[in-house]
Amino acid sequence: MPALPKPAIAFVAAFCLTGLLPAGPARADAGTGGIAFVQAPEQSSGVCAAGNPDKGFACAREKCAEGGAAAGDCLRIAWCYPAGWSVDVFMQHREGPHWHDYSCGWVSRDAALAAAKVKCDPAFADTLIECTPVRLWNPEGVEQPVE
Secondary structure, X not given: OOOOOHHHHHHXXXXXXXXXXXXXXXXXXXXXXXXXXXXXXXXXXXXXXXXXXXXXXXXXXXXXXXXXOOHHHOEEEEEEOOOOEEEEEEEEEOOOOEEEEEEXXXXXXXXXXXXXXXXXXXXXXXOEEEEEEEEEEOOOOOEEOOO
């Protein structure tokens, strides 16, 4: 079998590389490697796993609006890529206002819950009358029980 001339080898190599380059971003866009959190303070919130922030926040904003808030009131709170383990911590100030604080990207369930424990430590949160983890998500964005 005769050897290919150098220009032909360069063409084949370029063709193969060009064919492979789009595969990475296309996979990331279609997958669920990240997680987005939005919140309408004192009203509603939304969480979605997605392959990119635009899709994640759009989905989370839609869920927030389904919970009763105007879509425009559903603000971007956090995006983590990769998602890792995520936790939602309910917090209430001693003067009444309450909110949810989200932390994501943790390497394990225990790490996410430890982060929540630090957020609720009275040494760092002495104005809170309530502080507790209320929701937890695995790296695929599936909600898990908080025990």
